[in-house]
Amino acid sequence: MKFLDLVRLVAGNLSRRKARVALTAIGVVIGTAAVVILVSLAIGLQQSANEQLYGIGDLTQIQVSPSYGGEGGPVVSVGGGGGGGGFPASDEVKLLTNSVLEEFRAIPGVESVIPREYLMSGALMKFQKMESYVNIIGIGTDDIADLGDSAEQGTTELGRGRIVIGVTVPQSFYDPYLRPGQEPSPPPELFDQQVQMVVIKYDSNGNEIRKNVALRVTGVLAETRGESDWTVYMPLEQVKQLNEWSQNRRFNYNKDGYGMVIVKVGDVDKVIEIADQITAMGFQAFTPQSFLEGINNFFIVLQIIFGGVGAIALLVAAIGIANTMAMSILERTKEIGLMKAVGATNRDVLAIFLGEAAGIGFLGGLGGVIIGWLASQGINVLAMVYLANQASEQGGAPPSIAVSTPLWLPIFALVFSTLVGMFSGLYPALRAATMIPVLALKYE
Amino acid sequence: MGKPFIRIVGLKKHFEMGGQTVRALDGVDVEIEAGTFTVVMGPSGSGKSTLLYLLGGLDRPTSGEIAIEGERLDQMDENALALFRRRAMGFVFQSFNLVTSMTALENVAFPMQFAGVAAASRRERALGLLNQVGLANRADHRPSELSGGQQQRVAIARALVNNPKLVLADEPTGNLDTTSGSAIMHVLSDLHKAGRTVLVVTHDPRMTRFATHKIHLLDGHIVTEAEYEAAALEAMQVE
Structure with missing residues (x-):
């Protein structure tokens, strides 16, 4: 069966059950819109946070200071363990003497100290x-x-x-x-x-x-x-x-x-590694990058959690699709028998029903992306007004963006909802494909 | 002597129903030549429909051989059977089995989609066949807008669309009034006259007028016409 014929047949089959397809797709619309809005929100938060944090410092710099006892627990423990001399870190603090600076300069990747x-x-x-x-x-x-x-x-x-x-x-x-x-x-x-x-x-x-x-x-x-x-x-x-x-x-x-000593590293990717090395030598090393990395990790977790909330809505929608497809296959058992009698292979039947399920997912995803995008823009406008008021009351620059929808997000959401549709149609479609033709034809 | 068109040897189909084994076919041997019009007669439960579905590759035998032009249907996997049906079989059913959402033309053209025929030639061929069964002016009607006899003629056109060697009809007049029924019989007879091999399962005795060969089935066995008549008479006496 040609792909274009398959698409046309699937579209025809969906359009003759408009009401049911629409009702099933609404679940997908809600799920996809939730994914788009929530992930956009998380990305927007990350962007405005990065904007505010911008200028926290040069990312290739490590600020090194002596590790004074009692200050910053984990640093002391690393210093004590890594220093290895057997002395208690709190009694004898390693100082940033010229000879230590030479040691820093000897670390591969360090540009200047x-x-x-x-x-x-x-x-x-x-x-x-x-x-x-x-x-x-x-x-x-x-x-x-x-x-x-x-x-x-x-x-x-x-x-x-x-x-x-x-x-x-x-x-x-x-x-x-x-x-x-x-x-x-x-x-x-x-x-x-x-x-x-x-x-x-x-x-x-x-x-x-x-x-x-x-x-x-x-x-x-x-x-x-x-x-x-x-x-x-x-x-x-x-x-x-x-x-x-x-x-x-x-x-x-x-x-x-x-x-304090500033260690400048040539390659941004090596900064954290070198900072760890310096920490292990018994000093306190601060790099804006490790700070930024922590914040970015937080926002990635936030995106996953927000995306997960949307995904739950999509999961419910997927069950709806599976249900609709299972019903549809029961109703169309005779039609399946006929398709097989006139020469449709199991694969053809599978493709048709998977196509219909994917079609519901795609239509719902399309609606969800459009609604999600519009809603994101709406939230953006409202939030900007609110945040600008807040900023003017408390002083400081307002963030330039609250909700951000990168181009990959709607594309991803559309592909994902289509795949969700297809996946939920898998079991019903497999059942349809493996029906024994004579039993399907005689089904009442 | 060449190989027969259809050759069935020791064909059995058993299935379980309510804990009992039903022997729908219990050792059937038949040979059918190409270009014949065969009518399979038998009361309900005699196994005649089972024979048709096995012959059409829509069901699998319990044991025995089915060969069409030397190709063993009983040894094919499901995919090969589907391709064989697409290539060599045309089915006509008692309940027409048209797709209700499609027009007459679309119904006739439907099987060609699976064969991968281009859309333009699908339409052309389907229109030609509708013309052949006298329904060219109904091409854009849906099944609900057609009479039973017209629907069955659409179904016959559909059965011919892949130019099959064998046309199998399961009680094609069963859902029709007498007049439409005989019209369908004439259409099937015309197919035979045009050189196709036709096999019709029916318990309508009028069909035998057109038949070149008759097969009588009783309780899963082939019987002679005399035996069949005797059994029918006996059944009437019991009533």
């Missing part, structure tokens, strides 16, 4: 009549580009007395002598300007001691929506000197180690 240090005292940055308390990080490289950042203005290169600032840093500047009712000044244009930094420490009597440092802004970094946006980068050596001045002690990186 960059130490960094916070300024340990308060620092007020002044420009003209405006000022701001800023986040200052000393970084152990001559070029911030090594961290994956690029300059929006000027350069990413650092030097003594030269700083590179994040793009939102100027927005934190304010005029301390602003009178009430006076219009606040716009954020200053800091690029290529000289700024004064006032570092403050207190002596043993509680007297404030100030130290002024003149700095030139030689670069503004492009937006990353991460930490670098509100950070002022200085050479590590200069931050070290300021820290020594404010803490009244000397720092020896060979003995005391760095506060």
Whole structure:
């Protein structure tokens, strides 16, 4: 039997039982629509979450810090076990000394190892009549580009007395002598300007001691929506000197180690593997990727659960199809006998009835995809209005999408509902195909 | 002497019903030549329909041989039987067995779908056959819009659509009034005159007028005409 003839025959058989086919297909419509809506919702949630998390950091970076006891239970246990020296992790903390940095550099796949240090005292940055308390990080490289950042203005290169600032840093500047009712000044244009930094420490009597440092802004970094946006980068050596001045002690990186080290990995796929390796060496390794991965895993589970809820509806629909087909085959037993008498093989009969069951699944799937898609769009509109209101009340950017239907989803749903139809028709169709012709013909 | 067209040897068909073995056919030997018009006579329960269905490959024998042009039906699997029916058999049933949702034309063309004939030639051939049975003007009518006699003529056209060697008719006049019944008999007789082998199962004695051969069945056995008449007479006396 030719495929086109089969399709035509199946379509004809379905169209002569319109009411029954429609009623059976409604179950499939509901199931498919549920799958499309729920999975779209899960995907939409994932997208808006990723959107909000975007800029959590460069995915090829691992932030390594010493594993201080008591902080982060599993890390300690891994450090203790992996350190292997037999010492209790809480007593002797492995520090990020220069020799350890060399060990990191020796790990295959590691591109660079960059130490960094916070300024340990308060620092007020002044420009003209405006000022701001800023986040200052000393970084152990001559070029911030090594961290994956690029300059929006000027350069990413650092030097003594030269700083590179994040793009939102100027927005934190304010005029301390602003009178009430006076219009606040716009954020200053800091690029290529000289700024004064006032570092403050207190002596043993509680007297404030100030130290002024003149700095030139030689670069503004492009937006990353991460930490670098509100950070002022200085050479590590200069931050070290300021820290020594404010803490009244000397720092020896060979003995005391760095506060934090950034390990940059060449291949994104190796990041987690290398982070695990560093953890096993007894350090605390944080990578934004492992965080993102966990979140993405959560959303995949969510999609499966949501899809599963829809699939239950489809399962009920499948039972409906099986029932309809079983009834239909009983009613058409004589017709089956006749088909066999005029030369239909078991295979032909099987194909016809499987085709009818698949046809019901397909029609229901088509309806479900259309309804599901329309409903998703409707939910999107309603949710966006609600979320935008929420965001404006609580501050923060509203998500740009609530429900997202990727192209593969309706196609998958349609194929799946057709297969569900076909599968539920399998048993009735097999029964029809294997009927003994003479008994089928004589069936009353 | 050539092989006979149909050769049946020691054919038995037994089945269980209510714990008892019913011997529908109990050792039948028949040879039928090509181009004959054979009428199988017998009261109900004599096994005549069983014989027809076994001959048509719609049922499997318990034992014995059925050969049509040397092809052993009893040794074929279901698929081969289906292909054989498609190629060599045309069936006419007592209750017509038309598909009610299809027009006369579609009913006639239906078997050709399984044979994979192209749609255009299906239509052409079906129209030709409807014309042959005098129903060309009813091609687009559904069975419910046709009389019993017309429906049976559609069924005969359908039986001929794959150009079968053998036409098997099971009580073709059983559901028809006398006039339509004799019209159907004439159609079947015309098929025979056109050179086809026709086998009709009936208990309508009028059919024997057209027959070249007669087979009488009683309780699953072939009997002579004299034995058959005697038994019929006996049955009447009992009543």
